[in-house]
Amino acid sequence: MEINSDALYQEQLEEWSEFRERVEQLNTIQTRKIEMGGYHIIAQFNPARAVSSGAKLDKKSIAARKCFLCSNNRPTIQKGIELNERFTLLVNPFPILKKHFTIPLNEHCAQEILPYMADFLNFAQRMPRYILFYNGPQCGASAPDHIHFQAIEKGQLPLEKEWQLQEKEIWEENNDSKVEQLLNYGRKCVHIQSACADTVIREFRSLYNKFQKETNTNEEPKMNLFGFVENGLIHLFIFHRRTHRPAQFFETGEKFKMISPGAIDIAGIFVLPRREDYESICKEEILDVLEQVSY
Numbered sequence: 001m002e003i004n005s006d007a008l009y010q011e012q013l014e015e016w017s018e019f020r021e022r023v024e025q026l027n028t029i030q031t032r033k034i035e036m037g038g039y040h041i042i043a044q045f046n047p048a049r050a051v052s053s054g055a056k057l058d059k060k061s062i063a064a065r066k067c068f069l070c071s072n073n074r075p076t077i078q079k080g081i082e083l084n085e086r087f088t089l090l091v092n093p094f095p096i097l098k099k100h101f102t103i104p105l106n107e108h109c110a111q112e113i114l115p116y117m118a119d120f121l122n123f124a125q126r127m128p129r130y131i132l133f134y135n136g137p138q139c140g141a142s143a144p145d146h147i148h149f150q151a152i153e154k155g156q157l158p159l160e161k162e163w164q165l166q167e168k169e170i171w172e173e174n175n176d177s178k179v180e181q182l183l184n185y186g187r188k189c190v191h192i193q194s195a196c197a198d199t200v201i202r203e204f205r206s207l208y209n210k211f212q213k214e215t216n217t218n219e220e221p222k223m224n225l226f227g228f229v230e231n232g233l234i235h236l237f238i239f240h241r242r243t244h245r246p247a248q249f250f251e252t253g254e255k256f257k258m259i260s261p262g263a264i265d266i267a268g269i270f271v272l273p274r275r276e277d278y279e280s281i282c283k284e285e286i287l288d289v290l291e292q293v294s295y
Contacts, residue, residue, distance in 0.1 A: 015079075026097070035283070038184055096269070103132075112147060118201060186294075211240055
């Protein structure tokens with residue numbers, strides 16, 4: 001059954017003034033397009049994202065703050081839709097793009113994707129006008145201690161159109177699925193396509209294990225995921241990450257840049273809370289950042 005996200009969004013716009021103001025601010029946000037050769041990046045000047053982009057994500061800092069995704073810590077005015085017995089759909093109170101939702105687990109459990117991949121794909125199927133995405137715990141998640149997905153309305157990410165135009169290396173193809181890597185895209189991206197959710201999950205598990213072996217880890221590989229449904233096919237995009245933040249983030253003085261790439265950035269919209277970073281960022285620096293944080 002399709003999720004009635006529009007009703008929730010409209011209700012929250014009418015009742016929650018702070019949320020409404022932040023949504024209205026999206027209409028005045030400055031952006032500029034940077035051609036990268038075969039693809040492009042949109043730089044977005046968004047001061048409201050300074051708290052998220054600059055957040056301290058070490059274990060001590062996370063433990064010291066209240067989890068803003070837990071129901072008892074959320075504003076009383078924030079409403080939700082129960083998607084199943086485990087997850088609830090909420091509007092994102094600090095949106096990056098229009099129609100931006102957060103989908104947290106109803107329990108406080110650490111961010112990880114494998115046990116919840118079936119939920120992720122099910123929600124993508126039930127929200128056909130949206131793209132779902134996932135930030136790994138070390139790849140842009142501002143709440144790495146609480147499992148959650150996010151969703152945005154289709155038509156806003158460069159990835160949506162660009163992936164079809166890229167040269168690809170087919171890893172596996174049969175009657176019911178395809179696995180391929182996008183080439184010359186500035187960051188490692190693997191695309192899984194199938195009409196069957198179980199097939200997508202099987203291929204994803206195989207890729208998950210492959211990334212673990214390549215990086216010699218038993219932990220979740222660093223990655224950002226995007227999932228959506230188009231013409232009856234499930235599309236899953238996996239961006240393999242080296243690290244969360246580039247060296248520029250840890251510099252001081254004039255060398256400091258508040259660049260903290262999460263899934264949205266990796267999909268083509270660099271969210272920059274500081275005007276000086278927005279105005280100075282260029283093709284060469286974007287390539288440098290992507291090379292640092294991606295395989």
